[in-house]
Amino acid sequence: MTDKNNEELPEGGVIHEGGNADSYETGGWRKLRPVLDNEKCTNCLICWVMCPDSAIIVEDGKMVGFDMEHCKGCGICDTECPPKIKAIKMVSEEEAD
Amino acid sequence: MATEKSNEMQGLTGNSAVALAMKQINPDVCPAYPITPSTAIIETFSSYVADGEVDTELITVESEHSAMSASIGAAAAGARVMTATSSQGLALMWEMLYIASGLRLPIVLTNVNRALAAPINIHCDHSDSMGARDSGWVQLYSETVQESYDNVFMAVRIAEKVRLPVMVCLDGFITSHAIENMATISDANVQDFVGEYTPETSLLKDMENPISIGAMTLPDYYMTFKKQQSEAMAEAKDVVEEVSAEFAQKFGREYGLLDSYELEDADVAIVIFNSATGTTKVAVDELRKEGFKVGVLRIRLFRPLPHAEIAAALKGLKAVACLDRADSFNDFGGPLFNEVRSSIYDLEDRPKVISRIYGLGGRDYKVEDAKSVFEELLKVVETGTVEEMTKYITI
Amino acid sequence: MLEVRWHGRAQQGVVTAAKVLGETCLRTGKYVQAFPEFGPERMGAPVKAYNRVSDEPIRMHCSVTNPGFVLIADPTLIGIALAGGMESSGGVTEGATEDAVFIVNTPKSPAEMRTALELDGKPAKVFTVDASQISIDKIGRHIPNTPMLGALAKATGMITLEDLMDDFKVNYSKKYSEAVINGNLEAMKSGYEGISEG
Ligand code: SF4
Ligand code: SF4
Secondary structure, eight states: OOOTTOTTSOGGGOBOSTTGGGGSOOGGGOSEEEEEOTTTOOOOOHHHHHOTTOOEEEETTEEEEEOTTTOOOOOHHHHHSOTTTOOEEEEEHHHHO | OOOOOOOOEEEEEHHHHHHHHHHHHOOSEEEEOOOTTTHHHHHHHHHHHHTTSOOOEEEEOSSHHHHHHHHHHHHHTTOOBEEEEOHHHHHHHHHHHHHHHHTTOOOEEEEEEOOOSSSOOOSOOSHHHHHTTTSSOEEEEOSSHHHHHHHHHHHHHHHHHHTOOEEEEEETTTTTSOEEEEEOOOHHHHHHHHOOOOOSSOTTTOOSSOOBOSOOOOTTTHHHHHHHHHHHHHHHHHHHHHHHHHHHHHHSOOOOSEEEESOTTOSEEEEEOTTHHHHHHHHHHHHHHTTOOEEEEEESEEESOOHHHHHHHHTTOSEEEEEESSOOSSSSOOHHHHHHHHHTTTOTTOOEEEEEEOOGGGOOOOHHHHHHHHHHHHHHHHHSOOSOSEEEOOO | OEEEEEEEETTSOHHHHHHHHHHHHHHTTOEEEEEEEOOOOOTTOEEEEEEEEESSOOOOOSOOSSOSEEEESOGGGTTSOOOSSSSOOSOTTTTOOTTOEEEEEOSSOHHHHHHHTTOTTSSOEEEEEOHHHHHHHHTSSOOTHHHHHHHHHHHHOSSOHHHHHHHHHHHHTTTSOHHHHHHHHHHHHHHHHTOEEO
């Protein structure tokens, strides 16, 4: 645990470590969760391009699911998935559990 | 290195002396948007850039806000950065001044003091840099062309040691446009004195380890960073002393945090800074000849405020006048008055202190003006009462 | 300490004249100040410039109010109020010391100028030099500053003509062509030789 009054904090609030957004888990901010319908998905990867949290997991060029530690449930993937496909549905967290 | 104490005199204006100092320092980046009366600094420096006499990247921007923004960007990337401005230009930088100091970036800015509009005026007063006094910049004030030149070198060292931006102030037109005798330092000795800039993190030198600058901090961290900044400012006082001492040892010109003139046995004194100090010293000499025990205290370092040193210097005096070339519009005297008065509060037997505001918008401050303030002070001592605590003079 | 005030109109080179005078005195080991009084910077607007010259370091930074030397590069400035934003709005004689030296750029006689300056019967010294004509002859332009400097050397001995010419060569050969430098050196010499006292 960092001491927030510690005077050894880096001067000027500079963050010396790159890419550390990964260690900040934003998954807890979710009210709705995306659910993928594998049958419908054509792997066009539009959702991967549009997701603001880099939470679309792609393996071998295929959309395989969501990184739930970082997905904030914004629903952009659902909106952007082409209308004729609609492979993503947003469901409430309670419902999903 | 060889010490360099007896240089041949040259005649330079304040602006050309500062431009020469910048050339000799050869900073990495100079973002600039020229404004009267500091224009000639950038004009002259840009000719050095055009002639290939420096390696500096001169960035001509579209406003002073951008000049300071670009300075911040370059300094954050690890560059040694210098710029210059005046008046409205400094006012337009205001937002970015706080970011420069909060990010702990050692930018050196020469501010050629000029009045703020309205009414519009291009001449000297200190309302511009006084307005920036709480922006977290170290402020050095220069009495002469020589000191303006010397302060620029010291500013670089101070800034880089405490990692705070430094503002070197000199009087518009009075110093910036006047030719005075001054000694220059050789390029080699300047380089030796300022040294190479080696920041702890430099994107310029290390692209492999990216850093994030300007991240948001919430109530949990913000105050800690401000405390660090405040402590750095306190440390700056010692650093100014150290760097000035090293400068004196190498180049033979001595500068303190303050400059006491005839204060030892004085009954009354004027506290003042920048070019009007010399005029006041002439008045002191003339009044001393008539037997009056008068003196001057010049403040060279205003941020951080050398409050303990001010108290020590004014101890034992009976009455003091603080002369401000700026008004705080608080109905209670100028900024110098308030801070000096507060500095001496804990003295056992403190002098009476009055505020006199002079020379706004380039209004001339003559030897007679200094003398009449001394006369007022002597009257305060004689009668034991202050008739007017605050007053505009030279009007 | 010597105090000098220059009067002219913008573009007549009085700011440069003060600069050259300062530099020349500095090179002879003096402490100097040379500074302009900036009012409205329009072609033809009245301008002033000042010098202080001393054996001791000069500490005062106020404007010169009691000059012992007044150089008037444009005689049309005589007798008019010189208001222009700065405080002293009086004429060219304002504040000058009793025994001040006046040097006026004019083809007229010193006696005429003394009257024009309202200095009849006063101890002030009045000199004239046709600096405009000299500058047109030698430089091809109406910039009376360098002949005025030559005249100042002759009238006061504050500087020698050699020092003046030397300084000008050293400081300005980078900035101006050889023809311009030589024209100005000639003009200084003619100003030195062409001064009349009265
Ligand atoms: S809901 Fe938002 S954050 Fe989550 S995967 Fe879809 S686009 Fe990304
Ligand atoms: S946008 Fe829709 S179809 Fe395209 S990869 Fe994402 S889920 Fe599959």
